[in-house]
Amino acid sequence: MNRTADVIIVGGGIIGNATAYYLAKKGRKVIVLEGSDNIGNGGSSRNGGGVRQSGRDPRELPMVMWGIQNLWPHLNEELDADVEYTQKGNLRLGKTPAHLKILQGLTDRATACGLDVKMIDAQEVKQINPYLSDEVIGASWCPTDGHANPMKTTLAYYRKARQLGACFITGEKVVGLQKNGGKLRRVITEQNTYEAEKVLVAAGYESRFITKTVGIDIPMIKQKMQCLVTEAEPKMFDQMLGTAEADFYGHQSHHGSFVFGGSSGQEGYELSKDGLISNSINVPCICRGILKYFPDLSKAKIVRSWTGWIDPCVDGIPVMSRVEEVPGLYLAAGFTGHGFGIGPAAGYHLAQLICDETPVTDMQAYRYDRFKAKI
Amino acid sequence: MNEVNDRSRDIGPFIPGPDDDMIICRCEEITRGEIRRAVHDGMFTITEIRRYLRCGMGLCQGQTCAKLVKSIVAGESGAAPGTLEPATSRAPMRPVEMQILADEM
Numbered sequence: 001m002n003r004t005a006d007v008i009i010v011g012g013g014i015i016g017n018a019t020a021y022y023l024a025k026k027g028r029k030v031i032v033l034e035g036s037d038n039i040g041n042g043g044s045s046r047n048g049g050g051v052r053q054s055g056r057d058p059r060e061l062p063m064v065m066w067g068i069q070n071l072w073p074h075l076n077e078e079l080d081a082d083v084e085y086t087q088k089g090n091l092r093l094g095k096t097p098a099h100l101k102i103l104q105g106l107t108d109r110a111t112a113c114g115l116d117v118k119m120i121d122a123q124e125v126k127q128i129n130p131y132l133s134d135e136v137i138g139a140s141w142c143p144t145d146g147h148a149n150p151m152k153t154t155l156a157y158y159r160k161a162r163q164l165g166a167c168f169i170t171g172e173k174v175v176g177l178q179k180n181g182g183k184l185r186r187v188i189t190e191q192n193t194y195e196a197e198k199v200l201v202a203a204g205y206e207s208r209f210i211t212k213t214v215g216i217d218i219p220m221i222k223q224k225m226q227c228l229v230t231e232a233e234p235k236m237f238d239q240m241l242g243t244a245e246a247d248f249y250g251h252q253s254h255h256g257s258f259v260f261g262g263s264s265g266q267e268g269y270e271l272s273k274d275g276l277i278s279n280s281i282n283v284p285c286i287c288r289g290i291l292k293y294f295p296d297l298s299k300a301k302i303v304r305s306w307t308g309w310i311d312p313c314v315d316g317i318p319v320m321s322r323v324e325e326v327p328g329l330y331l332a333a334g335f336t337g338h339g340f341g342i343g344p345a346a347g348y349h350l351a352q353l354i355c356d357e358t359p360v361t362d363m364q365a366y367r368y369d370r371f372k373a374k375i
Numbered sequence: 376m377n378e379v380n381d382r383s384r385d386i387g388p389f390i391p392g393p394d395d396d397m398i399i400c401r402c403e404e405i406t407r408g409e410i411r412r413a414v415h416d417g418m419f420t421i422t423e424i425r426r427y428l429r430c431g432m433g434l435c436q437g438q439t440c441a442k443l444v445k446s447i448v449a450g451e452s453g454a455a456p457g458t459l460e461p462a463t464s465r466a467p468m469r470p471v472e473m474q475i476l477a478d479e480m
Contacts, residue, residue, distance in 0.1 A: 306463075
């Protein structure tokens, strides 16, 4: 097994896989090291599949809008796979004047960045989605948002990168990085050593333990989120959905099942913080959230629920950056629960950054050294 | 500890078989040929096969086809069946209506 490459990527999620694909396409020799047994085992295949611009931090908008205009519409052809991308808009729903105020704020900040998103009233909401509860009094509507299948997208990038010669090794847990002559050179795993001149660490929350070995740390935490899926139902609607209070989000997949995610507000305070175990508080809470907006789904049967980690960064947007103190080190982590929709664009930009090209949209907002104390 | 698994190792070419049309996962109607093809696409674990094809994600949650899928993946990838971890079992045990699960506090 060859253990040297032009670029080593630590983490086989959507960010690592997409970057590996765009680097392989540029002719770079890439090795991807994934610590778990499965490609795409973290948030990449556990999320609700949103491909959204609305509701995002304005600093993230240029990159995600570029991705939705330039990558997502023809990702199927690019990757020779069906990633189930559906661009039929996002409704963010509100039931109270306080909700509408939250939505108005999000909408104003997004339109200032040039995004086509607007507030609509109850009647317009009903025209877009007639299945919603009569208690919905308004929503924000972004027609260019949508959803895709996160498992298929993540694995499609893996499959295509592998076809182009990128080497993927699973079960290869990285424990540290080592410099040589002031530059990053070696990636140490539990059992082996790999070498490259450039290393991208894209390992979610666990990136902290890896970059710490060369003195770099990103302020982020690890938070549990849960999702559920129903049996296949006749087709009802195409939009991606969310609410002002973020009590649930989701969509109906091409397969017919409804995929919904959400939280109970208890996250981060569990007795045991380890292990991806679904609990009996969260899924019922998501169900109550859904039924408040979709009473018609009361008899839909839930077949499965699962848990994933998100990695909230202290200021709510990711780090995607070259690290100056450690020449050769690149970092992409802290996606804060919105890493899937931006994933293809992030991979495209990171490949450009690693190849010393000028990224298609400016990446200054994502720098690793932007964090400051409050006073 | 996880097993180091090189996804570029040579497992030989995909050779079409006479029973490739046989349905293995009845809930999601996934055939033997699709499962074999997925292994050649790089899906070397039961979890990846499941996420890639949906087999074992239907009403029975793989209670019928799990063993069959495992033997096909093992045969195609050259892995010993015992080394292939089964997919994670997920709650609820049986499909439950949303209105009933919502009553759980």
